[in-house]
Amino acid sequence: MxxxxxxxxxxxxxxxxxxxxxxxxxxxxxxxxxxxxxxxxxxxxxxxxxxxxxxxxxxxxxxxxxxxxxxxxxxxxxxxxxxxxxxxxxxxxxxxxxxxxxxxxxxxxxxxxxxxxxxxxxxxxxxxxxxxxxxxxxxxxxxxxxxxxxxxxxxxxxxxxxxxxxxxLDSLPYKIFSTSSIDAMVHSVESFLSPNGCSISRIFSTEALKTIIQCWKKSVEAGGGDAWKTCAADFLKASNWAGLGFGYAGCAAVHACAYPLGSVYHIPHGQSNQLMFKDVMEKYKQIQPTGRINDLEDIIAECLGVTQSEALTALYELMDKVLKKEPLRNFGVKESDLPVFAGDVIKTQQRLLKNNYIQLSEEQVLEIYKAAY
Ligand SMILES: [Fe+2]
Missing domain, CATH: 3.40.50.1970 (Rossmann fold)
Structure with missing residues:
Protein backbone atom coordinates (compact mmCIF):
# COMPACT_ATOMS: atom_id res chain seq x y z
CA MET A 1 0.00 0.00 0.00
CA LEU A 169 -10.16 34.91 -6.97
CA ASP A 170 -11.18 38.60 -6.95
CA SER A 171 -12.13 38.83 -10.61
CA LEU A 172 -13.32 35.25 -11.12
CA PRO A 173 -16.55 35.39 -13.18
CA TYR A 174 -19.59 33.64 -11.67
CA LYS A 175 -19.69 30.91 -14.33
CA ILE A 176 -16.09 29.90 -13.64
CA PHE A 177 -16.68 30.06 -9.89
CA SER A 178 -19.69 27.75 -10.26
CA THR A 179 -18.08 25.18 -12.56
CA SER A 180 -14.80 25.12 -10.65
CA SER A 181 -16.43 24.73 -7.24
CA ILE A 182 -18.58 21.93 -8.68
CA ASP A 183 -15.37 20.29 -9.91
CA ALA A 184 -13.91 20.51 -6.40
CA MET A 185 -17.09 19.07 -4.90
CA VAL A 186 -16.90 16.14 -7.33
CA HIS A 187 -13.22 15.62 -6.43
CA SER A 188 -14.17 15.43 -2.76
CA VAL A 189 -17.01 12.96 -3.35
CA GLU A 190 -15.13 10.71 -5.79
CA SER A 191 -12.04 10.57 -3.58
CA PHE A 192 -14.17 9.95 -0.47
CA LEU A 193 -15.89 6.98 -2.13
CA SER A 194 -12.73 5.62 -3.77
CA PRO A 195 -11.71 2.17 -2.54
CA ASN A 196 -8.14 3.43 -3.01
CA GLY A 197 -8.55 6.15 -0.38
CA CYS A 198 -7.19 5.94 3.17
CA SER A 199 -8.24 7.41 6.51
CA ILE A 200 -6.03 10.48 5.97
CA SER A 201 -7.11 11.21 2.39
CA ARG A 202 -10.73 10.97 3.57
CA ILE A 203 -10.12 13.66 6.19
CA PHE A 204 -9.22 16.04 3.34
CA SER A 205 -12.11 14.84 1.16
CA THR A 206 -14.58 15.21 4.03
CA GLU A 207 -13.46 18.70 5.08
CA ALA A 208 -13.49 19.85 1.46
CA LEU A 209 -17.01 18.54 0.92
CA LYS A 210 -18.37 20.06 4.13
CA THR A 211 -16.78 23.43 3.40
CA ILE A 212 -18.06 23.57 -0.19
CA ILE A 213 -21.60 22.60 0.81
CA GLN A 214 -21.70 25.09 3.67
CA CYS A 215 -20.30 27.92 1.53
CA TRP A 216 -22.67 27.12 -1.36
CA LYS A 217 -25.56 27.19 1.08
CA LYS A 218 -24.45 30.51 2.54
CA SER A 219 -23.95 32.02 -0.93
CA VAL A 220 -27.34 30.81 -2.23
CA GLU A 221 -29.13 32.07 0.90
CA ALA A 222 -27.42 35.44 0.43
CA GLY A 223 -29.00 35.71 -3.03
CA GLY A 224 -26.36 34.07 -5.23
CA GLY A 225 -24.37 36.20 -7.69
CA ASP A 226 -21.22 37.62 -6.14
CA ALA A 227 -22.25 36.51 -2.62
CA TRP A 228 -19.79 33.58 -2.93
CA LYS A 229 -16.91 36.05 -2.76
CA THR A 230 -17.34 36.47 1.00
CA CYS A 231 -16.41 32.76 1.19
CA ALA A 232 -13.58 32.98 -1.39
CA ALA A 233 -10.84 31.99 1.05
CA ASP A 234 -12.85 28.94 2.14
CA PHE A 235 -13.62 27.84 -1.43
CA LEU A 236 -9.91 28.15 -2.26
CA LYS A 237 -8.89 26.05 0.75
CA ALA A 238 -11.58 23.47 0.03
CA SER A 239 -10.44 23.00 -3.56
CA ASN A 240 -6.91 22.47 -2.27
CA TRP A 241 -8.05 19.90 0.32
CA ALA A 242 -10.12 18.11 -2.33
CA GLY A 243 -6.94 18.04 -4.44
CA LEU A 244 -5.06 16.41 -1.57
CA GLY A 245 -7.90 13.88 -1.24
CA PHE A 246 -8.09 12.91 -4.89
CA GLY A 247 -4.34 13.25 -5.39
CA TYR A 248 -4.11 10.14 -3.21
CA ALA A 249 -7.43 8.33 -3.71
CA GLY A 250 -8.15 9.30 -7.31
CA CYS A 251 -11.22 10.47 -9.16
CA ALA A 252 -13.62 8.00 -10.71
CA ALA A 253 -16.60 7.47 -13.01
CA VAL A 254 -17.93 11.04 -12.92
CA HIS A 255 -14.65 12.34 -14.31
CA ALA A 256 -14.28 9.37 -16.66
CA CYS A 257 -17.75 9.95 -18.17
CA ALA A 258 -17.20 13.72 -18.30
CA TYR A 259 -14.02 13.56 -20.39
CA PRO A 260 -15.66 12.78 -23.77
CA LEU A 261 -18.03 15.73 -23.21
CA GLY A 262 -15.00 17.98 -22.83
CA SER A 263 -12.98 16.58 -25.71
CA VAL A 264 -15.83 16.28 -28.26
CA TYR A 265 -18.23 19.09 -27.24
CA HIS A 266 -15.81 21.39 -25.37
CA ILE A 267 -18.06 21.60 -22.33
CA PRO A 268 -15.96 23.12 -19.50
CA HIS A 269 -14.46 20.51 -17.19
CA GLY A 270 -16.44 21.38 -14.05
CA GLN A 271 -19.71 21.64 -15.93
CA SER A 272 -19.22 18.31 -17.71
CA ASN A 273 -18.68 16.78 -14.28
CA GLN A 274 -21.94 18.30 -13.09
CA LEU A 275 -23.80 16.81 -16.07
CA MET A 276 -22.67 13.30 -15.08
CA PHE A 277 -22.59 13.57 -11.27
CA LYS A 278 -26.18 12.82 -10.36
CA ASP A 279 -26.60 9.89 -12.73
CA VAL A 280 -23.34 8.25 -11.63
CA MET A 281 -24.40 8.58 -7.98
CA GLU A 282 -27.85 7.21 -8.75
CA LYS A 283 -26.31 4.22 -10.54
CA TYR A 284 -24.04 3.56 -7.55
CA LYS A 285 -27.06 3.68 -5.24
CA GLN A 286 -28.99 1.32 -7.50
CA ILE A 287 -26.18 -1.26 -7.67
CA GLN A 288 -24.80 -1.00 -4.12
CA PRO A 289 -27.12 1.03 -1.86
CA THR A 290 -25.24 0.25 1.34
CA GLY A 291 -21.60 0.88 2.08
CA ARG A 292 -19.34 3.92 2.08
CA ILE A 293 -21.96 5.87 0.14
CA ASN A 294 -24.02 5.96 3.35
CA ASP A 295 -21.12 7.64 5.19
CA LEU A 296 -21.07 10.20 2.39
CA GLU A 297 -24.82 10.73 2.75
CA ASP A 298 -24.38 11.25 6.50
CA ILE A 299 -21.84 14.03 5.93
CA ILE A 300 -24.11 15.75 3.40
CA ALA A 301 -27.19 15.25 5.60
CA GLU A 302 -25.50 16.91 8.55
CA CYS A 303 -24.46 19.94 6.45
CA LEU A 304 -27.90 20.38 4.90
CA GLY A 305 -30.09 19.43 7.87
CA VAL A 306 -31.83 16.54 6.11
CA THR A 307 -32.04 12.77 6.65
CA GLN A 308 -29.56 10.29 5.19
CA SER A 309 -32.03 9.16 2.55
CA GLU A 310 -32.71 12.77 1.46
CA ALA A 311 -29.05 13.80 1.38
CA LEU A 312 -28.05 13.21 -2.24
CA THR A 313 -31.24 14.77 -3.59
CA ALA A 314 -30.72 17.80 -1.35
CA LEU A 315 -27.18 18.12 -2.71
CA TYR A 316 -28.42 17.94 -6.34
CA GLU A 317 -30.96 20.67 -5.53
CA LEU A 318 -28.36 22.92 -3.94
CA MET A 319 -25.97 22.38 -6.87
CA ASP A 320 -28.81 23.28 -9.24
CA LYS A 321 -29.08 26.64 -7.50
CA VAL A 322 -25.34 27.21 -8.00
CA LEU A 323 -25.57 26.20 -11.67
CA LYS A 324 -28.67 24.77 -13.29
CA LYS A 325 -28.02 21.26 -14.59
CA GLU A 326 -29.17 20.62 -18.13
CA PRO A 327 -29.54 17.44 -20.15
CA LEU A 328 -26.67 16.43 -22.44
CA ARG A 329 -28.85 17.02 -25.51
CA ASN A 330 -28.88 20.75 -24.73
CA PHE A 331 -25.16 20.84 -25.47
CA GLY A 332 -25.53 19.32 -28.91
CA VAL A 333 -24.68 15.78 -27.79
CA LYS A 334 -26.35 13.25 -30.12
CA GLU A 335 -28.00 10.06 -28.95
CA SER A 336 -25.75 8.13 -31.34
CA ASP A 337 -22.71 9.48 -29.42
CA LEU A 338 -23.69 7.72 -26.22
CA PRO A 339 -22.61 4.12 -27.05
CA VAL A 340 -19.40 5.50 -28.58
CA PHE A 341 -18.68 7.47 -25.39
CA ALA A 342 -19.46 4.43 -23.20
CA GLY A 343 -17.07 2.28 -25.24
CA ASP A 344 -14.34 4.93 -25.13
CA VAL A 345 -14.69 5.40 -21.38
CA ILE A 346 -14.20 1.68 -20.75
CA LYS A 347 -11.29 1.59 -23.19
CA THR A 348 -9.36 4.74 -22.21
CA GLN A 349 -10.32 5.74 -18.65
CA GLN A 350 -9.35 2.70 -16.57
CA ARG A 351 -6.97 4.98 -14.62
CA LEU A 352 -10.15 6.55 -13.17
CA LEU A 353 -12.60 3.66 -13.27
CA LYS A 354 -10.46 1.62 -10.87
CA ASN A 355 -11.40 4.20 -8.20
CA ASN A 356 -15.15 3.69 -8.58
CA TYR A 357 -17.27 3.08 -5.50
CA ILE A 358 -18.53 0.04 -7.39
CA GLN A 359 -17.25 -1.29 -10.71
CA LEU A 360 -19.33 -0.38 -13.76
CA SER A 361 -19.74 -2.35 -16.99
CA GLU A 362 -19.89 -0.72 -20.42
CA GLU A 363 -23.64 -1.32 -20.40
CA GLN A 364 -24.02 0.45 -17.05
CA VAL A 365 -21.92 3.38 -18.27
CA LEU A 366 -24.23 3.61 -21.29
CA GLU A 367 -27.25 3.63 -18.95
CA ILE A 368 -25.66 6.54 -17.05
CA TYR A 369 -25.20 8.50 -20.28
CA LYS A 370 -28.80 7.75 -21.33
CA ALA A 371 -30.10 8.98 -17.97
CA ALA A 372 -28.09 12.20 -18.34
CA TYR A 373 -29.18 12.66 -21.95
FE1 LIG B 1 -11.76 17.63 -11.99
Whole structure:
Protein backbone atom coordinates (compact mmCIF):
# COMPACT_ATOMS: atom_id res chain seq x y z
CA MET A 1 0.00 0.00 0.00
CA UNK A 2 1.30 3.45 -0.82
CA UNK A 3 1.67 5.83 2.10
CA UNK A 4 -0.07 9.21 2.28
CA UNK A 5 2.44 12.00 1.69
CA UNK A 6 2.21 15.65 0.77
CA UNK A 7 5.27 16.35 -1.37
CA UNK A 8 4.26 19.90 -2.27
CA UNK A 9 4.94 22.70 0.18
CA UNK A 10 1.74 24.73 0.62
CA UNK A 11 1.75 28.43 1.50
CA UNK A 12 -1.24 30.72 2.15
CA UNK A 13 -1.47 34.48 1.58
CA UNK A 14 -4.20 37.09 1.37
CA UNK A 15 -2.65 38.95 -1.59
CA UNK A 16 -0.25 38.31 -4.47
CA UNK A 17 1.83 41.24 -3.32
CA UNK A 18 2.50 39.52 0.01
CA UNK A 19 3.69 36.39 -1.80
CA UNK A 20 5.85 38.33 -4.29
CA UNK A 21 7.53 40.23 -1.47
CA UNK A 22 9.01 37.06 0.02
CA UNK A 23 9.46 34.88 -3.09
CA UNK A 24 12.22 37.03 -4.61
CA UNK A 25 10.84 36.74 -8.15
CA UNK A 26 13.27 37.89 -10.84
CA UNK A 27 14.72 37.46 -14.35
CA UNK A 28 15.37 33.72 -13.92
CA UNK A 29 11.68 33.05 -13.31
CA UNK A 30 9.22 32.23 -16.07
CA UNK A 31 5.71 33.39 -15.21
CA UNK A 32 3.21 31.32 -17.17
CA UNK A 33 -0.29 32.78 -17.07
CA UNK A 34 -3.02 34.60 -18.98
CA UNK A 35 -2.25 38.16 -20.00
CA UNK A 36 -5.16 39.53 -17.95
CA UNK A 37 -3.76 37.88 -14.81
CA UNK A 38 -0.30 39.30 -15.54
CA UNK A 39 -1.67 42.81 -16.03
CA UNK A 40 -3.74 42.72 -12.88
CA UNK A 41 -1.36 41.08 -10.40
CA UNK A 42 2.22 40.90 -11.71
CA UNK A 43 2.83 43.95 -13.91
CA UNK A 44 2.07 46.54 -11.17
CA UNK A 45 4.92 45.08 -9.08
CA UNK A 46 7.60 45.59 -11.83
CA UNK A 47 9.28 42.25 -11.13
CA UNK A 48 11.36 41.88 -14.35
CA UNK A 49 10.31 38.23 -14.74
CA UNK A 50 10.10 36.38 -18.07
CA UNK A 51 6.58 35.67 -19.30
CA UNK A 52 4.61 33.26 -21.43
CA UNK A 53 0.96 34.11 -22.10
CA UNK A 54 -1.20 31.08 -22.75
CA UNK A 55 -3.72 32.78 -25.06
CA UNK A 56 -1.01 33.31 -27.67
CA UNK A 57 -1.11 29.53 -28.23
CA UNK A 58 -4.83 28.82 -28.32
CA UNK A 59 -8.13 29.10 -26.50
CA UNK A 60 -9.79 26.75 -24.03
CA UNK A 61 -8.46 23.61 -22.38
CA UNK A 62 -4.96 22.43 -23.37
CA UNK A 63 -4.43 20.38 -26.51
CA UNK A 64 -1.31 18.57 -27.68
CA UNK A 65 -0.94 21.14 -30.48
CA UNK A 66 -1.10 24.06 -28.04
CA UNK A 67 1.43 22.53 -25.64
CA UNK A 68 3.81 21.55 -28.46
CA UNK A 69 3.75 25.16 -29.71
CA UNK A 70 4.56 26.37 -26.17
CA UNK A 71 7.42 23.88 -25.83
CA UNK A 72 8.75 25.13 -29.18
CA UNK A 73 8.57 28.75 -28.06
CA UNK A 74 10.41 27.96 -24.82
CA UNK A 75 13.34 26.16 -26.48
CA UNK A 76 15.01 29.53 -27.05
CA UNK A 77 14.51 30.80 -23.49
CA UNK A 78 16.80 30.28 -20.51
CA UNK A 79 14.88 30.17 -17.24
CA UNK A 80 14.89 28.37 -13.92
CA UNK A 81 11.70 28.42 -11.85
CA UNK A 82 8.27 28.20 -13.47
CA UNK A 83 5.63 30.28 -11.71
CA UNK A 84 2.26 29.11 -13.06
CA UNK A 85 -0.61 31.44 -12.20
CA UNK A 86 -3.98 30.30 -13.46
CA UNK A 87 -6.79 27.79 -13.64
CA UNK A 88 -6.70 24.21 -14.92
CA UNK A 89 -5.30 25.02 -18.36
CA UNK A 90 -2.30 27.04 -17.21
CA UNK A 91 -1.50 24.56 -14.46
CA UNK A 92 -1.76 21.54 -16.77
CA UNK A 93 0.54 23.23 -19.28
CA UNK A 94 3.05 24.24 -16.60
CA UNK A 95 3.31 20.69 -15.25
CA UNK A 96 4.22 19.42 -18.70
CA UNK A 97 6.72 22.23 -19.30
CA UNK A 98 8.34 21.44 -15.93
CA UNK A 99 9.24 17.89 -17.04
CA UNK A 100 9.91 18.47 -20.75
CA UNK A 101 13.51 18.13 -21.95
CA UNK A 102 14.88 20.48 -24.63
CA UNK A 103 13.70 18.32 -27.55
CA UNK A 104 10.53 16.77 -26.08
CA UNK A 105 7.08 16.95 -27.58
CA UNK A 106 3.83 16.00 -25.81
CA UNK A 107 3.79 12.53 -27.40
CA UNK A 108 7.32 11.84 -26.10
CA UNK A 109 6.16 12.59 -22.56
CA UNK A 110 3.13 10.29 -22.79
CA UNK A 111 5.36 7.58 -24.32
CA UNK A 112 7.96 7.85 -21.53
CA UNK A 113 5.78 8.57 -18.52
CA UNK A 114 7.80 6.27 -16.23
CA UNK A 115 11.04 8.11 -17.00
CA UNK A 116 9.83 11.71 -16.52
CA UNK A 117 12.10 13.93 -14.41
CA UNK A 118 11.59 17.45 -13.11
CA UNK A 119 13.60 19.86 -15.31
CA UNK A 120 12.43 23.16 -13.73
CA UNK A 121 11.26 23.86 -10.15
CA UNK A 122 7.52 24.47 -10.29
CA UNK A 123 5.42 26.93 -8.27
CA UNK A 124 1.65 26.85 -8.82
CA UNK A 125 -0.72 29.66 -7.85
CA UNK A 126 -4.37 28.75 -8.57
CA UNK A 127 -6.78 31.45 -9.76
CA UNK A 128 -9.91 29.28 -9.57
CA UNK A 129 -11.36 27.28 -6.70
CA UNK A 130 -11.70 23.94 -8.43
CA UNK A 131 -8.95 21.87 -9.90
CA UNK A 132 -6.85 21.20 -6.82
CA UNK A 133 -4.27 20.59 -9.52
CA UNK A 134 -1.64 22.53 -7.57
CA UNK A 135 -1.19 19.46 -5.35
CA UNK A 136 -1.75 16.60 -7.79
CA UNK A 137 0.62 14.83 -10.16
CA UNK A 138 -1.75 14.83 -13.14
CA UNK A 139 -1.90 17.00 -16.24
CA UNK A 140 -4.88 16.49 -18.53
CA UNK A 141 -4.35 17.21 -22.20
CA UNK A 142 -6.77 16.81 -25.06
CA UNK A 143 -4.69 14.75 -27.47
CA UNK A 144 -6.45 15.90 -30.59
CA UNK A 145 -4.06 13.91 -32.78
CA UNK A 146 -5.16 10.72 -30.97
CA UNK A 147 -8.80 11.75 -30.47
CA UNK A 148 -8.75 11.32 -26.69
CA UNK A 149 -8.62 13.54 -23.61
CA UNK A 150 -6.27 11.77 -21.23
CA UNK A 151 -4.39 12.41 -18.03
CA UNK A 152 -0.61 12.25 -17.89
CA UNK A 153 0.34 11.28 -14.32
CA UNK A 154 3.82 11.34 -12.82
CA UNK A 155 5.20 12.41 -9.45
CA UNK A 156 7.82 14.40 -11.39
CA UNK A 157 5.01 16.83 -12.22
CA UNK A 158 4.13 17.58 -8.58
CA UNK A 159 4.62 21.26 -7.81
CA UNK A 160 7.47 22.10 -5.46
CA UNK A 161 5.26 24.80 -4.03
CA UNK A 162 1.51 25.51 -4.14
CA UNK A 163 0.68 29.07 -3.15
CA UNK A 164 -2.91 29.72 -2.13
CA UNK A 165 -3.67 33.44 -2.46
CA UNK A 166 -7.19 34.60 -1.70
CA UNK A 167 -7.17 37.76 -3.82
CA UNK A 168 -6.41 35.72 -6.97
CA LEU A 169 -10.16 34.91 -6.97
CA ASP A 170 -11.18 38.60 -6.95
CA SER A 171 -12.13 38.83 -10.61
CA LEU A 172 -13.32 35.25 -11.12
CA PRO A 173 -16.55 35.39 -13.18
CA TYR A 174 -19.59 33.64 -11.67
CA LYS A 175 -19.69 30.91 -14.33
CA ILE A 176 -16.09 29.90 -13.64
CA PHE A 177 -16.68 30.06 -9.89
CA SER A 178 -19.69 27.75 -10.26
CA THR A 179 -18.08 25.18 -12.56
CA SER A 180 -14.80 25.12 -10.65
CA SER A 181 -16.43 24.73 -7.24
CA ILE A 182 -18.58 21.93 -8.68
CA ASP A 183 -15.37 20.29 -9.91
CA ALA A 184 -13.91 20.51 -6.40
CA MET A 185 -17.09 19.07 -4.90
CA VAL A 186 -16.90 16.14 -7.33
CA HIS A 187 -13.22 15.62 -6.43
CA SER A 188 -14.17 15.43 -2.76
CA VAL A 189 -17.01 12.96 -3.35
CA GLU A 190 -15.13 10.71 -5.79
CA SER A 191 -12.04 10.57 -3.58
CA PHE A 192 -14.17 9.95 -0.47
CA LEU A 193 -15.89 6.98 -2.13
CA SER A 194 -12.73 5.62 -3.77
CA PRO A 195 -11.71 2.17 -2.54
CA ASN A 196 -8.14 3.43 -3.01
CA GLY A 197 -8.55 6.15 -0.38
CA CYS A 198 -7.19 5.94 3.17
CA SER A 199 -8.24 7.41 6.51
CA ILE A 200 -6.03 10.48 5.97
CA SER A 201 -7.11 11.21 2.39
CA ARG A 202 -10.73 10.97 3.57
CA ILE A 203 -10.12 13.66 6.19
CA PHE A 204 -9.22 16.04 3.34
CA SER A 205 -12.11 14.84 1.16
CA THR A 206 -14.58 15.21 4.03
CA GLU A 207 -13.46 18.70 5.08
CA ALA A 208 -13.49 19.85 1.46
CA LEU A 209 -17.01 18.54 0.92
CA LYS A 210 -18.37 20.06 4.13
CA THR A 211 -16.78 23.43 3.40
CA ILE A 212 -18.06 23.57 -0.19
CA ILE A 213 -21.60 22.60 0.81
CA GLN A 214 -21.70 25.09 3.67
CA CYS A 215 -20.30 27.92 1.53
CA TRP A 216 -22.67 27.12 -1.36
CA LYS A 217 -25.56 27.19 1.08
CA LYS A 218 -24.45 30.51 2.54
CA SER A 219 -23.95 32.02 -0.93
CA VAL A 220 -27.34 30.81 -2.23
CA GLU A 221 -29.13 32.07 0.90
CA ALA A 222 -27.42 35.44 0.43
CA GLY A 223 -29.00 35.71 -3.03
CA GLY A 224 -26.36 34.07 -5.23
CA GLY A 225 -24.37 36.20 -7.69
CA ASP A 226 -21.22 37.62 -6.14
CA ALA A 227 -22.25 36.51 -2.62
CA TRP A 228 -19.79 33.58 -2.93
CA LYS A 229 -16.91 36.05 -2.76
CA THR A 230 -17.34 36.47 1.00
CA CYS A 231 -16.41 32.76 1.19
CA ALA A 232 -13.58 32.98 -1.39
CA ALA A 233 -10.84 31.99 1.05
CA ASP A 234 -12.85 28.94 2.14
CA PHE A 235 -13.62 27.84 -1.43
CA LEU A 236 -9.91 28.15 -2.26
CA LYS A 237 -8.89 26.05 0.75
CA ALA A 238 -11.58 23.47 0.03
CA SER A 239 -10.44 23.00 -3.56
CA ASN A 240 -6.91 22.47 -2.27
CA TRP A 241 -8.05 19.90 0.32
CA ALA A 242 -10.12 18.11 -2.33
CA GLY A 243 -6.94 18.04 -4.44
CA LEU A 244 -5.06 16.41 -1.57
CA GLY A 245 -7.90 13.88 -1.24
CA PHE A 246 -8.09 12.91 -4.89
CA GLY A 247 -4.34 13.25 -5.39
CA TYR A 248 -4.11 10.14 -3.21
CA ALA A 249 -7.43 8.33 -3.71
CA GLY A 250 -8.15 9.30 -7.31
CA CYS A 251 -11.22 10.47 -9.16
CA ALA A 252 -13.62 8.00 -10.71
CA ALA A 253 -16.60 7.47 -13.01
CA VAL A 254 -17.93 11.04 -12.92
CA HIS A 255 -14.65 12.34 -14.31
CA ALA A 256 -14.28 9.37 -16.66
CA CYS A 257 -17.75 9.95 -18.17
CA ALA A 258 -17.20 13.72 -18.30
CA TYR A 259 -14.02 13.56 -20.39
CA PRO A 260 -15.66 12.78 -23.77
CA LEU A 261 -18.03 15.73 -23.21
CA GLY A 262 -15.00 17.98 -22.83
CA SER A 263 -12.98 16.58 -25.71
CA VAL A 264 -15.83 16.28 -28.26
CA TYR A 265 -18.23 19.09 -27.24
CA HIS A 266 -15.81 21.39 -25.37
CA ILE A 267 -18.06 21.60 -22.33
CA PRO A 268 -15.96 23.12 -19.50
CA HIS A 269 -14.46 20.51 -17.19
CA GLY A 270 -16.44 21.38 -14.05
CA GLN A 271 -19.71 21.64 -15.93
CA SER A 272 -19.22 18.31 -17.71
CA ASN A 273 -18.68 16.78 -14.28
CA GLN A 274 -21.94 18.30 -13.09
CA LEU A 275 -23.80 16.81 -16.07
CA MET A 276 -22.67 13.30 -15.08
CA PHE A 277 -22.59 13.57 -11.27
CA LYS A 278 -26.18 12.82 -10.36
CA ASP A 279 -26.60 9.89 -12.73
CA VAL A 280 -23.34 8.25 -11.63
CA MET A 281 -24.40 8.58 -7.98
CA GLU A 282 -27.85 7.21 -8.75
CA LYS A 283 -26.31 4.22 -10.54
CA TYR A 284 -24.04 3.56 -7.55
CA LYS A 285 -27.06 3.68 -5.24
CA GLN A 286 -28.99 1.32 -7.50
CA ILE A 287 -26.18 -1.26 -7.67
CA GLN A 288 -24.80 -1.00 -4.12
CA PRO A 289 -27.12 1.03 -1.86
CA THR A 290 -25.24 0.25 1.34
CA GLY A 291 -21.60 0.88 2.08
CA ARG A 292 -19.34 3.92 2.08
CA ILE A 293 -21.96 5.87 0.14
CA ASN A 294 -24.02 5.96 3.35
CA ASP A 295 -21.12 7.64 5.19
CA LEU A 296 -21.07 10.20 2.39
CA GLU A 297 -24.82 10.73 2.75
CA ASP A 298 -24.38 11.25 6.50
CA ILE A 299 -21.84 14.03 5.93
CA ILE A 300 -24.11 15.75 3.40
CA ALA A 301 -27.19 15.25 5.60
CA GLU A 302 -25.50 16.91 8.55
CA CYS A 303 -24.46 19.94 6.45
CA LEU A 304 -27.90 20.38 4.90
CA GLY A 305 -30.09 19.43 7.87
CA VAL A 306 -31.83 16.54 6.11
CA THR A 307 -32.04 12.77 6.65
CA GLN A 308 -29.56 10.29 5.19
CA SER A 309 -32.03 9.16 2.55
CA GLU A 310 -32.71 12.77 1.46
CA ALA A 311 -29.05 13.80 1.38
CA LEU A 312 -28.05 13.21 -2.24
CA THR A 313 -31.24 14.77 -3.59
CA ALA A 314 -30.72 17.80 -1.35
CA LEU A 315 -27.18 18.12 -2.71
CA TYR A 316 -28.42 17.94 -6.34
CA GLU A 317 -30.96 20.67 -5.53
CA LEU A 318 -28.36 22.92 -3.94
CA MET A 319 -25.97 22.38 -6.87
CA ASP A 320 -28.81 23.28 -9.24
CA LYS A 321 -29.08 26.64 -7.50
CA VAL A 322 -25.34 27.21 -8.00
CA LEU A 323 -25.57 26.20 -11.67
CA LYS A 324 -28.67 24.77 -13.29
CA LYS A 325 -28.02 21.26 -14.59
CA GLU A 326 -29.17 20.62 -18.13
CA PRO A 327 -29.54 17.44 -20.15
CA LEU A 328 -26.67 16.43 -22.44
CA ARG A 329 -28.85 17.02 -25.51
CA ASN A 330 -28.88 20.75 -24.73
CA PHE A 331 -25.16 20.84 -25.47
CA GLY A 332 -25.53 19.32 -28.91
CA VAL A 333 -24.68 15.78 -27.79
CA LYS A 334 -26.35 13.25 -30.12
CA GLU A 335 -28.00 10.06 -28.95
CA SER A 336 -25.75 8.13 -31.34
CA ASP A 337 -22.71 9.48 -29.42
CA LEU A 338 -23.69 7.72 -26.22
CA PRO A 339 -22.61 4.12 -27.05
CA VAL A 340 -19.40 5.50 -28.58
CA PHE A 341 -18.68 7.47 -25.39
CA ALA A 342 -19.46 4.43 -23.20
CA GLY A 343 -17.07 2.28 -25.24
CA ASP A 344 -14.34 4.93 -25.13
CA VAL A 345 -14.69 5.40 -21.38
CA ILE A 346 -14.20 1.68 -20.75
CA LYS A 347 -11.29 1.59 -23.19
CA THR A 348 -9.36 4.74 -22.21
CA GLN A 349 -10.32 5.74 -18.65
CA GLN A 350 -9.35 2.70 -16.57
CA ARG A 351 -6.97 4.98 -14.62
CA LEU A 352 -10.15 6.55 -13.17
CA LEU A 353 -12.60 3.66 -13.27
CA LYS A 354 -10.46 1.62 -10.87
CA ASN A 355 -11.40 4.20 -8.20
CA ASN A 356 -15.15 3.69 -8.58
CA TYR A 357 -17.27 3.08 -5.50
CA ILE A 358 -18.53 0.04 -7.39
CA GLN A 359 -17.25 -1.29 -10.71
CA LEU A 360 -19.33 -0.38 -13.76
CA SER A 361 -19.74 -2.35 -16.99
CA GLU A 362 -19.89 -0.72 -20.42
CA GLU A 363 -23.64 -1.32 -20.40
CA GLN A 364 -24.02 0.45 -17.05
CA VAL A 365 -21.92 3.38 -18.27
CA LEU A 366 -24.23 3.61 -21.29
CA GLU A 367 -27.25 3.63 -18.95
CA ILE A 368 -25.66 6.54 -17.05
CA TYR A 369 -25.20 8.50 -20.28
CA LYS A 370 -28.80 7.75 -21.33
CA ALA A 371 -30.10 8.98 -17.97
CA ALA A 372 -28.09 12.20 -18.34
CA TYR A 373 -29.18 12.66 -21.95
FE1 LIG B 1 -11.76 17.63 -11.99
Missing amino acids: KGFTIKTEIEEYDTFEQYAAQADLGPQDLVLCGEHTYDKYVAPLSLSVQTLFREKYGKGEPTDGMVDAILDALRKKEFNRIIAIGGGTVVDIAKVVAVAGKEDKVDDLYDNVDKLKKVHPLVIIPTTCGTGSEVTNISVINRVSKGVKMGLASNAMLADKAVMITNM
